[in-house]
Amino acid sequence: MKPDQIKNREYRMEQAQRNRMTKKYTYEDLLEIIRTLRGENGCPWDKVQTHESLKPCMMEEAAELLASIRIYDQTGNPENMCEELGDVLLQVVMHAQIASEEGLFTMEDVIDTVSRKMVRRHPHVFGTGNADTPEEVLTNWEEIKKEEKKDKSWISSPLREIPQELPALTRAAKVLKKIDKYYESGNTYEQDVEALKQSAEALVACRPETYGKELEQIMADMLLRLSDIARITKISQEQILTDRIEDLIEQYEKPELRNRM
Numbered sequence: 532m533k534p535d536q537i538k539n540r541e542y543r544m545e546q547a548q549r550n551r552m553t554k555k556y557t558y559e560d561l562l563e564i565i566r567t568l569r570g571e572n573g574c575p576w577d578k579v580q581t582h583e584s585l586k587p588c589m590m591e592e593a594a595e596l597l598a599s600i601r602i603y604d605q606t607g608n609p610e611n612m613c614e615e616l617g618d619v620l621l622q623v624v625m626h627a628q629i630a631s632e633e634g635l636f637t638m639e640d641v642i643d644t645v646s647r648k649m650v651r652r653h654p655h656v657f658g659t660g661n662a663d664t665p666e667e668v669l670t671n672w673e674e675i676k677k678e679e680k681k682d683k684s685w686i687s688s689p690l691r692e693i694p695q696e697l698p699a700l701t702r703a704a705k706v707l708k709k710i711d712k713y714y715e716s717g718n719t720y721e722q723d724v725e726a727l728k729q730s731a732e733a734l735v736a737c738r739p740e741t742y743g744k745e746l747e748q749i750m751a752d753m754l755l756r757l758s759d760i761a762r763i764t765k766i767s768q769e770q771i772l773t774d775r776i777e778d779l780i781e782q783y784e785k786p787e788l789r790n791r792m
Contacts, residue, residue, distance in 0.1 A: 562624060562628075565624050565625055565628045577625075581629065582626060589626075592618045596618070599615040627641050653668075654675075655668070689712075690710070693709070701769055703755060703758035704762045707762045717762065718759055719763075720763050723757075723760050724760075727756045730749050730756065
């Protein structure tokens with residue numbers, strides 16, 4: 532290659548790089564980028580991903596989005612939240628692209644489905660329904676949702692529709708809430724507290740060297756009772772435990788203590 536050809540090639544490469552840095556990408560560009568990454572000449576990693584292999588990625592990105600909201604609340608800087616929303620969207624588009632390749636559905640189908648759901652579940656906005664308060668909106672939402680699920684063959688029962696993949700404490704509160712709604716009245720606050728006292732006494736009677744099914748059962752019962760109290764009092768167990776863990780970290784990682792390490 533002649534010197535002037537090399538120079539022209541380098542110029543074109545630099546120009547292309549500048550264009551990429553200044554270009555404002557669109558939603559359609561993102562779809563095409565993912566198709567390219569999954570294509571014949573795409574990325575070796577992206578090409579072999581499946582719905583199953585991407586599950587940990589979605590969980591991690593969702594957690595990082597929640598962290599970015601906390602960071603925004605603390606700093607007022609939305610930059611990280613914008614980035615993490617993009618990462619969650621990337622996972623959605625990747626799953627939709629894989630599904631398209633498998634002949635299941637497309638990203639357009641995903642958008643159409645969620646759009647129809649939003650219109651259907653907001654009759655007070657897009658139809659003739661009435662809902663003047665957030666509470667009325669939620670009541671209508673649940674009723675419409677209940678009707679929609681009548682024809683869903685994969686939903687075997689009200690309790691089984693609560694995903695196993697939820698954090699256990701969150702799932703416990705949801706299961707207990709639905710038991711109270713569909714099957715029998717839940718325990719009272721006083722009943723749960725009394726049961727906790729009895730479990731605590733049983734815990735005292737155990738010995739550390741007797742770790743096993745008995746101890747596991749006692750601890751599980753205590754966690755369920757605490758979950759029921761969370762249901763009754765409408766307290767988020769995940770959030771209060773997260774906050775308490777943060778307090779613990781602050782307690783042990785004060786600057787003066789870190790300097791001793």
